[in-house]
Amino acid sequence: MTATTATPIQARVRRGTALTRALGSALPVCALLLLLLAALAVTDAGFYEPDRFLAFVRRAAPLLLLAAGQYLVIVSGHFDLSVGAVVTTGVVAAAEIYHTYPGAHWLVVTVVLVAAGALVGLVNGLVTTGLGVPSFITTLGMMLILEGGVFYWTGGSPTGYLPDEFRAVGRQDAFGWLPWAVVVCAAVGAGVWWLMRSSWGRTLMATGDSERAAELSGVATGRVRTVAFVLSGAAAALAAVLVGGYSGVSAQAGSGMEFEAITAVVLGGVLLGGGRGSVLGAMAGAFALTALFTLLNLRGVSGALEPTVQGVIVIAAVALGAANFSRPRRRSPAPPAPPPAAPADRGPTQPSTGGPTP
Amino acid sequence: MLLMQDMTKSFLGIRVLHSVSLDLAPGEVHAVVGENGAGKSTLMKLLSGEHTPDGGRIEIDGTPVAFDHPAQAQAAGVGIIHQELALLPDRTVAENVFLGREPTRRGLVDRAAMARRTTELLAELHAEGIAPDTPVRELSVARQQTVEVAKALAADVRVLIMDEPTAALAEHEVATLFDLVRRLTERGLGILYVSHRMREIFALSQRVTVLKDGRLVTCLRTAETDVDAVVRAMVGRELSAYYPPRAAPGALGGPVLTVSGGGNDRLAGIELTVRAGEVLGVAGLQGSGRSALARAVFGADPFTRGRMTLAGREVRPRRPREAIRAGIALVGEDRKAEGLTLRQSVRDNTLLVTRAVGVGERAGATTVARLLERVRLAGGGGAGQEVRYLSGGNQQKVVIAKWLAARPRVLLFDEPTRGVDVGAKAAIHTLVRELAAEGLAVLLISSELPELIGMSDRVLVLADGRPAGELPAGPSEEEIMRLATSGADRAGAA
């Protein structure tokens, strides 16, 4: 049969090795991260002294965890706006548990928190996939519920304290030099990376890319996505343990972190709307965001102006990403078709909006 | 009237058009043909203002023009009807027809005038049955296309580009479209008609321009040439046989799939049997329940009545997952929206079903390589490539590979060669026949009658959601159409 030669694939230019492809969408954020780390070194010669650098890493750790969890949800085509509230709730709940059971073992408390976080994620997932509520609304509602619940419970000022053994994960080092926070982040990062290479991860990615196609290929899209929400909730609860350990009890512990996490993930080259991006990129994005805050601090930018600079840089970074890597985005109606692309190949499945399809 | 000269265009440094020229006279239908990737759609998009040319010039009535937004092309009198219709399903017919050029009175949209003029335009197109205030989503595909044409007329276009206008139409609707095209040319419009289908080109056009690999091959007077010559120019070689031989009658095995008394809200009284090694063709008009039948067997819109057996065992799939587990696969009609996850690699698409359902082949590189070879994925693109960069034909092969990975016993094909170029089409036909010969039961739905006739061992004709009759191998188009239209007065499509 010679007919096959009539339609050669001419897309050779787009090809690269597996490595560059894997890094592909994360490449800009890695460059940004290196740039920021270099700027930190220039600004403050002492920054890379082990103690200070490790403190920096410890501060970054919770956001890294949130980014890893948020990544799973975003790549499946949804949002999780409830993670900040989960962090707050987790910290406050831990304090309340110790208030009631002063002798509780830290591991038990941690496990209880993570399980509760997973439960929140389960509710998010079931409401979103089962009832067809856009996740933006589901998780927004969950955020209101959790925040209201925390205040209702504590009357606005959480009582109790966290014992040192519980705070060890957020503050102490393993083997005397490696922060436990790093160990946790590395483990979670590796876990998510491995998950994304598993069958479940591939079907999750496919679901985010095209729900209909995935459904018709036998993917249990609701179930797959619900698991992503569960993992995001669990990651947020784990982040709560780190936050509680690092900075103690506060009713504002996690406020605003959901947006930071989403920013980090998008900064990491993950497509809002789903179907593309790597967890390494997302975590690098979180790291870059923390590096940026630190740099601003060191540069003596008033703490009040910090958000302004953050806003500018986030917009700039995402805009540059949009310009350089010509990923089809919802605001680019006619992405430059790759060379041989059959004309009909214009991406018809651009995510329809800032929110995933309802 | 229209002249395009030496048009060139590159994407990311790759030249996809090499100084192509083309002209069009008032009242003329000028066909543009070529395999996928030949550059015909790019050429059309330069004319419709979706892309800006790198070089060349466009003249309309002797005046040079340059477009960088579709609005400018429309203002200059160039309209385009896309293969995927560009209509807003939630808006009314009138709002769609006048989108972008709403009539205004004292600065405000004149809704009454809009409705009135829409009614007039539809009447000119002999489509009085479409009410201007109906949301477009409530119309059949054929009627939606009529709305698109009305939209072009409302824009007062003089050059109309029709990109594969019959791709979504059933056979009898094509006739309606032909009438429409003739009526438009009588009004003095020039039409650029992009199509893969030779019959349409020879029925409609005065001239045919053939493109290959971004270059102009030739421009022929349709009356002075024939199908073979055009196909030869397109593919640069002869295509010997169009369809592979059918199965020998003795080669068929026992029944694999049977449905008796199958029905749901769109189907009733479905009776069918497909034997191992057999290709059962399913014919019918648009809306006759062809796709509904495939989706019912596949569990996407399951049967609510009747019995279905697979290899002698009763099955009752209520969702695709269950059907896949039972050994049923569906190569659906909408490849991009339903068959593929476009941003994922060829490898991940190939393994999607296996991974999701846990049946069939092991997920691994060797499996992928073997399957891709099996479906003869052309070219050296590699399995890591994202499928959206493949041509339509290769995309379809990936879909088929995906289903072969699940080792199905029944393969349902719904319009498997729609939007696929001639070469890939022949390859898919051969593959379908080979799979049948290996003992699979194949159900083939197509609105292209020659394909259906050439490929099927038997043809089941549906009308109005019910079986209208069954024909043995090699029926004539007339026989099929007679059955298909037997109960079609209520089939919903005008």
Place this chain on the structure above:
Amino acid sequence: MTAASPSPALPAAAAPAAARWRRGLSDPAVGIWLAALGVTLLGWAVVAVRGGEFLTQPNITGILQNCVALGLIALGQTMVILTGSLDLSVAYLASLGTLVAAETMAGSDGNMVTAVVAVLALCAGVGLANGLIVTRLKVNAFIATLGVALILRGWIEDNYTGPAGDVSRSFQRLGYDRIGPVPVSVFLLVGVALALWFVLRRTRLGHHMYATGGDEHAARLSGVRTERTVVIAHVLCALCVGIAALFLAARFGAGSPWAGTEARYDLESIAAVVLGGTLLAGGRGGVVGTLGGVTVLAVLDSVFNQLAVDPFFKNVLRGVVIIAAVAVYARGRRSAGRNR
């Protein structure tokens, strides 16, 4: 050819009146107003059982008053959401608006016009920036407006630590005067709503907004200047926020850095819009539904207050209500999809 020639033989023309009825009833805007009515009745009943009275004049005034700020912002949000975009910067913009208004007025009636112009100009500028970042730089609206929100937040936190400026006496009447039980500010809300309704229904801009939100590619191919439409939607939204800021300033008598953020107008406005049946993805919905959504939230608030529900628990209930309402819509849309 006149309009009066529908051919009766063809099915699509059959019983258009019935089809129109069906469409009307499944319109979420109708549902949300019925829900508003239901919630009011329920509130009345529950409060009555407890021996209180719900529909008192101060209570009605309170409910209406509560509607105004959120209502204005939600109306603006409706414009951008319909167009397929989103605006998360409204809360900080509202705060900044009150500050600019109060500082420009500095207690003097003579500066009133200048202040109004200054606030609206500021808002138009921010809306323009939002729109241009989304369309020109092609940044996802979520990130773009979040970034702008952060920029505004930094500006506010850097320059203000507490209430600032002084709103002139006569301008404060916008916040407090009423005619019968109806606060004058409600007329402002109704006026803006009517204007926007008119824009959506009767202008080309409105049609193009629906088209852009429904399918941007299709709209562009039809010759709609989609980018321009998105930019204008963002400007309209920001102007609504400006008007809300003026109202809030009149209410507080001074500019407040927390005017917009404390009430979480960013997320609340989106919730109200979606509650009103507008599709978060754009292209479907409208002003009427949004007003209904705002009313439901305000009435609920008032009922909770009457019943002395813990304010934090109120948040919990509110979250549940929003999720439940949207779940009901999603259900309706699904079954409609099946019948198609």
